Amino acid sequence: MSKEIIKYQKPEIIFPHCEINKVGLTFSSDINFDEWEMIGQTLNQIEGSTQWWIGDWLNTGEQKWGEKYKEAEERTGFDYETLKGTKWVSSSIELCRRRHNLSWSHHQEVAPFEADKQDYWLDRAEKEELTRQELRRLIKESKPENVLAPIEGQYEVIVMDPPWPYGTEYDPDSRRVASPYKELPLEQLQLFKLPAADNCVLWLWTTHRFLHDAIHLIETWNFEYKLSFVWDKEKMGTGAWLRCQAEFCLLAIKGKSRWNLTNERDLLRIAKRKHSTKPDEFYSMVEKLCPTNGKRADIFSRKNRPGWKSYGDEI
Numbered sequence: 001m002s003k004e005i006i007k008y009q010k011p012e013i014i015f016p017h018c019e020i021n022k023v024g025l026t027f028s029s030d031i032n033f034d035e036w037e038m039i040g041q042t043l044n045q046i047e048g049s050t051q052w053w054i055g056d057w058l059n060t061g062e063q064k065w066g067e068k069y070k071e072a073e074e075r076t077g078f079d080y081e082t083l084k085g086t087k088w089v090s091s092s093i094e095l096c097r098r099r100h101n102l103s104w105s106h107h108q109e110v111a112p113f114e115a116d117k118q119d120y121w122l123d124r125a126e127k128e129e130l131t132r133q134e135l136r137r138l139i140k141e142s143k144p145e146n147v148l149a150p151i152e153g154q155y156e157v158i159v160m161d162p163p164w165p166y167g168t169e170y171d172p173d174s175r176r177v178a179s180p181y182k183e184l185p186l187e188q189l190q191l192f193k194l195p196a197a198d199n200c201v202l203w204l205w206t207t208h209r210f211l212h213d214a215i216h217l218i219e220t221w222n223f224e225y226k227l228s229f230v231w232d233k234e235k236m237g238t239g240a241w242l243r244c245q246a247e248f249c250l251l252a253i254k255g256k257s258r259w260n261l262t263n264e265r266d267l268l269r270i271a272k273r274k275h276s277t278k279p280d281e282f283y284s285m286v287e288k289l290c291p292t293n294g295k296r297a298d299i300f301s302r303k304n305r306p307g308w309k310s311y312g313d314e315i
Contacts, residue, residue, distance in 0.1 A: 015039050051104040055090025058083060067235060093118060099125075105132045109139060114303055151311055154197040156257065157296035159249075159286065159308075161205040161278065162189055164213070186213055194221045195297060199255035201290045203229070205278065206248050214250050223252035231279065233272040249282070258291050277302055 017031035018039055027036075054076060061068045072083050089104070092111040099106070099122050109132060110121045125135050165183045196202065202223050206214035218225050229249040236243045270279050283298075283305060290296070301310035 015042070048103055051086045052090060052098070054078070054083070055086035055088075058087040059091050062087075097122065101126055103132060106130075106135055109135050150193060151195040151297070151299070153195055153297075153309075154200075155195055155297040155309070156197045156199060156292040156294055157201050157203075157286065157290040158194065158196060158299065159203045159205075159278075159283070159296070159301075160194075160299040162217075162300055164207065164210045166209070189217060190220050196221065196223075196254055197294075199257050200253070201257045201259070202250075202252045202254070203286060204250045204252065206250060208244060208248075211248065214248075218250060218252045221254075223254045226251045226253060227266060229282075230267045231282065232267060232269040234269055235272060260289055260291055262288075264289055283308075 016035045016038075017028040018035075019026045025039075054072075058068070058072055061072070069080055069083055072078070073080060076083070078086075085108075089108050089111045093107050094115070097115065097118055102122060102125055106122070106125050110118045113121070121135065121139060124130065124138075130138070163183045165185055194202070200223075202218065202221070204214050204218060215225060227250075229251060231247045231249065233245045233247065236245050238244065264285055268279060268281060268285070270281055286296070287307065295307060295309045298305060298308045298310045299312070301308075301312040304310045
């Protein structure tokens with residue numbers, strides 16, 4: 001028999017002198033110690049890897065043929081939420097960043113972060129031999145309690161992406177579609193002092209559920225609503241009434257703001273990035289439309305940008 005480590009056949013996986021099926025292993029009488037030991041090493045590699053494999057398999061299928069959750073459910077027997085979670089973690093963490101000494105669940109905890117922060121927490125988990133629960137606790141403790149601390153200065157251009165209160169905070173086990181940062185009650189958002197100059201352009205991100213509340217915030221901050229910019233994420237998402245794939249950014253002004261319109265439209269079609277991350281193309285459009293001598297503010301941001309002052313609990 002061939003000495004290949006694993007050779008796939010239907011319906012079994014074949015090792016040298018060993019067959020694996022869904023309910024057990026069967027060994028031939030002439031298996032030697034080296035073969036037995038090699039099988040154990042291979043089984044150890046397989047354990048804990050299936051989530052990565054399924055996630056990478058789904059991502060590859062989507063890149064080549066579009067969203068294939070229905071087919072994946074039929075082929076794997078996993079439900080939609082499980083498949084969505086494995087795909088999300090695999091797409092969020094590059095192969096070069098995955099740690100062999102840490103479980104998939106460890107990686108699941110850091111998936112919402114940018115790459116450098118993923119590396120920080122994974123390095124720490126390896127060095128300190130943290131359990132998944134210990135890693136989760138340290139991450140939670142590292143986040144500032146007051147994410148609505150006053151912002152100094154005044155800005156002529158503001159982009160704001162509030163952590164709207166969907167009712168549950170992010171949890172990699174049960175709620176992966178929530179904001180990875182702390183959600184805030186509408187009352188706290190209404191009390192937030194927006195660092196707006198007398199002449200200011202506000203871009204306020206929201207979703208279907210909070211459109212009315214976003215308009216109310218604009219009025220509370222004494223801005224005048226102008227129109228809604230639509231981001232088509234080019235991929236069907238979740239939804240109780242319709243499967244949603246768009247997000248909205250409400251444009252509002254205060255005073256006499258500078259505006260440089262050429263041929264910019266109210267629609268951007270571009271595939272979504274990591275959860276809650278807005279397209280770089282959107283920021284480029286804002287910079288062109290809203291010239292200013294001062295810096296622009298990006299509130300509840302997840303990364304720093306040249307020419308912007310970024311505020312957020314992940315900066």
